[in-house]
Amino acid sequence: MMEKQKLNILFIGGGNIAGILKSELKDHIDLCWYYDLKKTDLDCQYLERFEIPRETDIVVECASVEAVKEFGIDILKSGKDFYIISSGAFADEEFRATFLAELKNSSSNVYIPSGAIGGIDIVRAVRNYVEKVVLTTKKPPKAFGIEEIQEPKTIFSGNAVEAIKKFPQNTNVSVTLSLALGSFEKVTVNVVADPNVNENIHEINIFSSVGNYTVIHKNKPSPNPKTSYLTPLSLAAAIKRNIEKFKIG
Ligand SMILES: NC(=O)C1=CN([C@@H]2O[C@H](COP(=O)(O)OP(=O)(O)OC[C@H]3O[C@@H](n4cnc5c(N)ncnc54)[C@H](OP(=O)(O)O)[C@@H]3O)[C@@H](O)[C@H]2O)C=CC1
Numbered sequence: 001m002m003e004k005q006k007l008n009i010l011f012i013g014g015g016n017i018a019g020i021l022k023s024e025l026k027d028h029i030d031l032c033w034y035y036d037l038k039k040t041d042l043d044c045q046y047l048e049r050f051e052i053p054r055e056t057d058i059v060v061e062c063a064s065v066e067a068v069k070e071f072g073i074d075i076l077k078s079g080k081d082f083y084i085i086s087s088g089a090f091a092d093e094e095f096r097a098t099f100l101a102e103l104k105n106s107s108s109n110v111y112i113p114s115g116a117i118g119g120i121d122i123v124r125a126v127r128n129y130v131e132k133v134v135l136t137t138k139k140p141p142k143a144f145g146i147e148e149i150q151e152p153k154t155i156f157s158g159n160a161v162e163a164i165k166k167f168p169q170n171t172n173v174s175v176t177l178s179l180a181l182g183s184f185e186k187v188t189v190n191v192v193a194d195p196n197v198n199e200n201i202h203e204i205n206i207f208s209s210v211g212n213y214t215v216i217h218k219n220k221p222s223p224n225p226k227t228s229y230l231t232p233l234s235l236a237a238a239i240k241r242n243i244e245k246f247k248i249g
């Protein structure tokens, strides 16, 4: 399938990310469909019930952790390539094991883009040398549905498995980081609601025997304040990378 210049895309979730992604990929889409709990303004054919049209080239999840768990196995059974932005689904050990077992017998390729963060290339490269990683995610209170706080407040400290249970729409990056490292134990996640910021800030500190790395992101939010604008751009870049034959990074 790959290296085809125009793709037939099935979106799961027709909200904020899907809309930006569709416009980023405008020169690369032939047919498109979306499945969502309700009809949205996404300019693709709406599917009332989940199905995978036969002509689909790739399935792109931009809905929720629950949607990955609900439809992930069916997508692997279809053999279609599958892009997943709600990586948080893989913090669930049982789901992860079931999914990876099914993937062994599937002709699908599964891609988890770096989403709202960078530095995943470093983490993958140094993973055998890492002592610990600390991720601090700081967003305006409204991203967490919190109002009326005057001072920054740490609302979570722990690992990515617990973070994604509490904040399934805000901490997928912590799971992506843990998956890239191959360890949930070595990643500490702090989540801060900060009334003094208007960006989604992710600071990653990687401590390893081959070097220490700090990656700071000051992301502009997208129309959905929980989601950084970088997220759909990262998905678009991942999809385009697989169309192009000259791959960088
Ligand atoms: N990896 C990363 O860096 C990031 C990942 N994300 C993930 O992307 C997701 C989507 O973000 P965004 O587009 O901004 O959110 P939106 O709420 O704008 O869009 C998501 C759409 O998917 C729908 N949806 C949710 N669950 C299901 C389901 N089980 N079946 C069908 N449709 C469903 C929602 O419906 P409804 O509104 O009714 O729930 C909504 O219309 C986030 O929830 C998060 O999991 C987000 C940011 C960064």
Ligand SMILES: O=C([O-])CC(=O)C(=O)O
Residues within 6 Å of the ligand: 115, 116, 168, 169, 170, 171, 172, 173, 174, 200, 219, 226, 227, 228, 229, 231
């Ligand atoms: O978009 C972001 O800044 C991060 C996010 O919501 C997530 O990881 O779920």
